Amino acid sequence: MAEADSSNVGADGSRCTPSGASLTWNPLWSAFRPYVSPAQSSGEYSPESRGSDTNNLRKIVKKSLVPKVTKGIVETFQACNPAFRYSESLNPKRFLTNPSTGVLNDGFDNANSDLILYVNFELVNSETKGRYIVKDALGQGTFGQVAKCWDLESNKYVAVKIIKNQPAYYQQAVVEFSILDMLNKKYDPDDKHHIVRILDYFVFHRHLCISFEMLGSNLYELIKMNHFKGLPLNIVQAFSKQILHALVVMKDAGIIHCDMKPENILISTRLKPPQIKVIDFGSACVEGRTVYSYIQSRYYRSPEVLLGYPYTTSIDMWSFGCIVAELFLGLPLFPGASEYDLLNRMTEILGGQPPDSLLRDAKNTSKFFKHVGSIHRSEHDGTSKGIISAYRILTEDEYESRESKKPAIGKHYFNYVKLDDIVANYPYRKNLSEKEKSKESLTRLALVDFLRGLVEFDPGKRWSPLQASGHPFVTGDPFELPYKPPPESPRIPVMPTTVTVDHNPGGGHWLAAGLSPQVSSVNKYLSQSPHFHKVPMSYGSSYGSFGSHGSYNDNTGLESNYGSYGDINTVHAYNSPLGPSGFNMHVQVGGPFLGASPDARQRSQLSHGNGYSVSPYGGLGPMSLGVSPSQFTPPSSQMQISSASPGKYGPTSPVRGGTRGVSLGKAAVVGQYNKRSVGYPTMCMQSYGSASEHGQGFCSDGMTSNYSEAQSPGHVGSHIAILVGSHSNWRQQMGRANGSCSLTSANLKGYPASYMHNSSTPSSHRSEVSFDKIEVSSSSVPHPGEWDPGYSDESLLEEDNIDSSSLRTEFANCTRLDDRSDVASLACENNRYSLGHNQARVSSNFVPSNQRTDGLRQAYSLAEGPSTSHDTRGGNGRPQFSQNLPSRFGQQSIHRYNYMNPTIMHSERNHQHGQPAHLTYNITDSHSSTNATFSNSMSWGRRGGHPMTTTLPMAHSRKDYGNI
Numbered sequence: 001m002a003e004a005d006s007s008n009v010g011a012d013g014s015r016c017t018p019s020g021a022s023l024t025w026n027p028l029w030s031a032f033r034p035y036v037s038p039a040q041s042s043g044e045y046s047p048e049s050r051g052s053d054t055n056n057l058r059k060i061v062k063k064s065l066v067p068k069v070t071k072g073i074v075e076t077f078q079a080c081n082p083a084f085r086y087s088e089s090l091n092p093k094r095f096l097t098n099p100s101t102g103v104l105n106d107g108f109d110n111a112n113s114d115l116i117l118y119v120n121f122e123l124v125n126s127e128t129k130g131r132y133i134v135k136d137a138l139g140q141g142t143f144g145q146v147a148k149c150w151d152l153e154s155n156k157y158v159a160v161k162i163i164k165n166q167p168a169y170y171q172q173a174v175v176e177f178s179i180l181d182m183l184n185k186k187y188d189p190d191d192k193h194h195i196v197r198i199l200d201y202f203v204f205h206r207h208l209c210i211s212f213e214m215l216g217s218n219l220y221e222l223i224k225m226n227h228f229k230g231l232p233l234n235i236v237q238a239f240s241k242q243i244l245h246a247l248v249v250m251k252d253a254g255i256i257h258c259d260m261k262p263e264n265i266l267i268s269t270r271l272k273p274p275q276i277k278v279i280d281f282g283s284a285c286v287e288g289r290t291v292y293s294y295i296q297s298r299y300y301r302s303p304e305v306l307l308g309y310p311y312t313t314s315i316d317m318w319s320f321g322c323i324v325a326e327l328f329l330g331l332p333l334f335p336g337a338s339e340y341d342l343l344n345r346m347t348e349i350l351g352g353q354p355p356d357s358l359l360r361d362a363k364n365t366s367k368f369f370k371h372v373g374s375i376h377r378s379e380h381d382g383t384s385k386g387i388i389s390a391y392r393i394l395t396e397d398e399y400e401s402r403e404s405k406k407p408a409i410g411k412h413y414f415n416y417v418k419l420d421d422i423v424a425n426y427p428y429r430k431n432l433s434e435k436e437k438s439k440e441s442l443t444r445l446a447l448v449d450f451l452r453g454l455v456e457f458d459p460g461k462r463w464s465p466l467q468a469s470g471h472p473f474v475t476g477d478p479f480e481l482p483y484k485p486p487p488e489s490p491r492i493p494v495m496p497t498t499v500t501v502d503h504n505p506g507g508g509h510w511l512a513a514g515l516s517p518q519v520s521s522v523n524k525y526l527s528q529s530p531h532f533h534k535v536p537m538s539y540g541s542s543y544g545s546f547g548s549h550g551s552y553n554d555n556t557g558l559e560s561n562y563g564s565y566g567d568i569n570t571v572h573a574y575n576s577p578l579g580p581s582g583f584n585m586h587v588q589v590g591g592p593f594l595g596a597s598p599d600a601r602q603r604s605q606l607s608h609g610n611g612y613s614v615s616p617y618g619g620l621g622p623m624s625l626g627v628s629p630s631q632f633t634p635p636s637s638q639m640q641i642s643s644a645s646p647g648k649y650g651p652t653s654p655v656r657g658g659t660r661g662v663s664l665g666k667a668a669v670v671g672q673y674n675k676r677s678v679g680y681p682t683m684c685m686q687s688y689g690s691a692s693e694h695g696q697g698f699c700s701d702g703m704t705s706n707y708s709e710a711q712s713p714g715h716v717g718s719h720i721a722i723l724v725g726s727h728s729n730w731r732q733q734m735g736r737a738n739g740s741c742s743l744t745s746a747n748l749k750g751y752p753a754s755y756m757h758n759s760s761t762p763s764s765h766r767s768e769v770s771f772d773k774i775e776v777s778s779s780s781v782p783h784p785g786e787w788d789p790g791y792s793d794e795s796l797l798e799e800d801n802i803d804s805s806s807l808r809t810e811f812a813n814c815t816r817l818d819d820r821s822d823v824a825s826l827a828c829e830n831n832r833y834s835l836g837h838n839q840a841r842v843s844s845n846f847v848p849s850n851q852r853t854d855g856l857r858q859a860y861s862l863a864e865g866p867s868t869s870h871d872t873r874g875g876n877g878r879p880q881f882s883q884n885l886p887s888r889f890g891q892q893s894i895h896r897y898n899y900m901n902p903t904i905m906h907s908e909r910n911h912q913h914g915q916p917a918h919l920t921y922n923i924t925d926s927h928s929s930t931n932a933t934f935s936n937s938m939s940w941g942r943r944g945g946h947p948m949t950t951t952l953p954m955a956h957s958r959k960d961y962g963n964i
């Protein structure tokens, strides 16, 4: 606008007024000359057009400066220069991946084998032509990245997990996908069981991408937003019920999640009323085929896992109990700084210890217990009766002398020791009438009883999800103690062959559980596949140990094979003539061949190979399902995560790291500490979305009685059934595991075949991976709306719908936020939420739900107290509170559009320093109590007078690697 139009320049070079009057050149005039519309300057000016020009001008002028130069910048430019054209391609890129220098995969990947993402980057499913526009980062971990993407087909946001471009990560993702796909399709087709949905998957530039439904905040964030004061009981009840739904399905399918914790339960805001969903099946395994002994995040780790005892789906119930307690208390029930500390807390708080039968057989018993030889009355039981046991937990000194190191002991945050007292004396919300308090006290009784059935030392007595679902705390029925759960089918005996793999760096388990990356004799049909590639004999040392029947990998090309895997396993693969591309493959672990399809005309038998996966190209490669990526990483390439440097590869949480040592991303990179529990699941793989979905029995548990169910009904498509046909009782749900899932060639076009074959990670690749200097894009990156013309208000709104206000929408329809009383009340009656008033309050002043704002950070650090930064548990500080450091999720400080009003959680509760209100089971009015408590009278908000120290446990930094 400042530049003079050429039409205003006179023939002599002097400036003219619009009317043509010649002027001596005067820059001031040129800068402030009256506006001349294009029509005027082109001579098409007429008095009639003047009005519209002026209106147009007014439109621009009317807007305040900020919108004009921000979201209206294109319009402004065009007003200044009609010839201006906006071109998105000329935009500077806002990178979401760090580092963002392309050094691998033709420049598409950074040094960590992560696809370099930036805002508006397009992911394309080459098969379906589906396009996903990357809008933001949701998470970053060792597995890869999770990006918030706009799905152009559905016009919705989705969360796309983009796996690192490495075989091990790929394989791990296949396991996650396979398990989840089976759960989605076969066990929860109507999406009623609170398990995250998989929407799509594809390979893009050699990266496996899995698209999930977009979810919001997780329960840890929710607790955090409530300043770790715990949630109202009715919310705890509602969430418990929903989580149980998921657990029922998982148990039904024989799937052990292995990493249940608040962080892995996300709130779905699209559903009304808001619901929670369980995510992260990256550690899941199949019951009866458990392999890894080192699983679960520490705070949520069950006694049997801790002690090295065979485990079942009941370990998830233990974790669930811990989650429920944490939802109510706001702090972890067992924030053990070490396993010893964890066990000690369990025995103190619960007043008991694992049964002798467990202690007798668990492999780690001697690490924590002393065998006193005769019946012993435990000191840890506060009751007069004591525990009769031949084992006694070690004292700290004993532990130290036995382990040659002091056990890390964390702080105690509760003013009471016993579970009953902790719950009973937890501060009540303020403004509760006496009547309401007495109602809540009865509900608390129900809660304690509920928790006791979950955090039960004896896995055999621990309630199943179904049994727990009937508890009055969940149903809202009158509570009568003690709750006697209906008998459930006999507990699944853990098969004697269940293997636990040491997490011993020396003895490692590179080849443990999963399936051999190499199988010497390859089924001819496999080898005939144009996409089948024999795995190059390039494996380095294989440290797997499994079974006792000799070397698992009998491939001659293997170098040091330190482990044995048990060659009792037999793999049958056959070609079904009924399916044009039908490969039916059954992997047996011992026992006769079962579940054979009658149409199997040709069959070959593979020995020593119990691990197969589906080649993306349609063939079956000797890849392991549930194989730990680490298995393919020779010791030489082991990587360790510095506890002090939790970068994005650090544990996502203090507890998280504790868990797994696991998997790929997570554990794989931890190298020798890898302890992923994936094993080779009895899993059915089937073409995603193919007609073969109807297949029954391909996921038979391999028992003879399931033979008939293992018949192929003649569907078309690739069926890959991996049967773990054990003689021993594998699980109760005979023949129920008819789910099937697969990643097939058709769906994975473009993925390097070699990745499907358990080939070892090329050393060159490995050497390129640096796990210790990864930083991710930080919250310092400007909001896309600040600079990205492609960013629209609609996208902002869309995001708001997702989890802006994480709770705004999440609970928009169910919360009653009372500003005046500073209590956000949630109306929730047996999962029925009622729309509250004063929603406006939650619509402002949002705080990023997945990113600490100053406010939150401040609040958090206040709670932490000065000592926490010196807390050495896990050796981790709280870098995630730093804006540019990874969050506790082991990911970047995520810049998200979702904001949440922290104040909604700020309601106060009465400070209660009174006498311990010991729980009593003498309920005189039990009938009314529970129901009443679940009525909509519950307030949402923190409790004042938190009985715990204001110093938060280090736990909340979630930086405890838990590998002690």
Ligand SMILES: Nc1ncnc2c1ncn2[C@@H]1O[C@H](COP(=O)(O)OP(=O)(O)OP(=O)(O)O)[C@@H](O)[C@H]1O
Pocket (backbone or CB within 6 Å): 138, 139, 140, 141, 142, 143, 146, 159, 196, 212, 213, 214, 215, 216, 263, 266, 279, 280, 281, 282, 652, 656, 665, 666, 889, 890
């Ligand atoms: N469906 C989803 N909707 C929204 N966010 C998601 C979704 N799935 C995952 N995320 C985000 O991505 C993060 C990582 O996802 P996920 O937990 O599945 O991977 P992970 O392998 O467990 O990662 P980590 O290394 O953090 O354990 C989650 O913590 C969450 O913040």
